[in-house]
Amino acid sequence: xxxxLIASFDLTRLLAVAGLCxxxxxxxxxxxxxxxxxxxxxxxxxxIIPTLVHGxxxxxxxxxxxxxxxxxxxxxxTDSNNAIVAxxxxxxxxxxxxxxxxxxxxxxxxxxxxxxxDQEEALAVPTxxxxxxxxxxxxxxxxxxxxxxxxxxxxxxxxTDTHGETASVVPILVQEYRDET
Numbered sequence: 635x636x637x638x639l640i641a642s643f644d645l646t647r648l649l650a651v652a653g654l655c656x657x658x659x660x661x662x663x664x665x666x667x668x669x670x671x672x673x674x675x676x677x678x679x680x681x682i683i684p685t686l687v688h689g690x691x692x693x694x695x696x697x698x699x700x701x702x703x704x705x706x707x708x709x710x711x712t713d714s715n716n717a718i719v720a721x722x723x724x725x726x727x728x729x730x731x732x733x734x735x736x737x738x739x740x741x742x743x744x745x746x747x748x749x750x751x752d753q754e755e756a757l758a759v760p761t762x763x764x765x766x767x768x769x770x771x772x773x774x775x776x777x778x779x780x781x782x783x784x785x786x787x788x789x790x791x792x793x794t795d796t797h798g799e800t801a802s803v804v805p806i807l808v809q810e811y812r813d814e815t
Contacts, residue, residue: 680716682763683709684793686803687770690811692749693782700782701749702739702775703811704791706803710763717762720794723775728785739775748774749811 687705694701702723710716721741729735741759748756757771773791791803 674713677711677713679712680714680795680797680799681710681712682716682718682793682795682799682801683711684791684801684803685709686791686805689789689805689808690749691808692811699779700777701747702777702808703749704773704775704805705770706757706773706791707768707770708757708763708793709768710765713765715762715764717760717796718757718793719760719796721757721759721773722792722794723773724790724792725777725781725786726788726790727781728787734787737777737780739777741773741775743776747776748772 685707687707689702689704691700691702693699704723708718723739723741725737725739727735727737742756755771757769757773759773761769763769789805789808791805793801795801
């Protein structure tokens with residue numbers, strides 16, 4: 635009878651260790667599933683990523699304004715469909731009195747004509763971007779004559795999606811466009 639108690643004591647210890655091992659494996663699998671779920675949730679959060687390809691400006695012949703053209707690529711790396719609902723260009727410049735001002739322009743207004751050769755693919759705003767996709771095109775802006783002969787300090791191209799989230803690109807160099815053909 636004494637040997638039976640010792641044998642059952644070893645069996646109890648063995649069952650406890652087996653239960654502990656199963657519990658630890660279950661804890662590890664649950665932790666991995668939680669990490670996967672959080673990663674999937676982050677991929678569902680709407681987000682767009684713009685990239686600037688080219689940036690040009692051209693003063694009009696009669697000094698009534700300035701035209702801007704930016705070729706951008708917009709990526710949607712998320713699992714959710716998204717759309718661009720607004721595209722704005724903010725131009726920070728100095729007035730003649732050396733006061734800093736900011737002008738905000740909407741994309742593709744009627745006065746924003748195409749001036750870059752082979753610039754047929756204008757990016758329509760609003761436009762949809764499906765999940766895990768990208769699109770590319772030109773955004774055109776018209777600025778009144780206020781900017782002619784002004785010192786421009788900075789540009790900021792801002793895209794707004796359907797969820798109100800914004801993504802910005804800061805063009806460092808915007809080249810003057812001269813068609814020499």
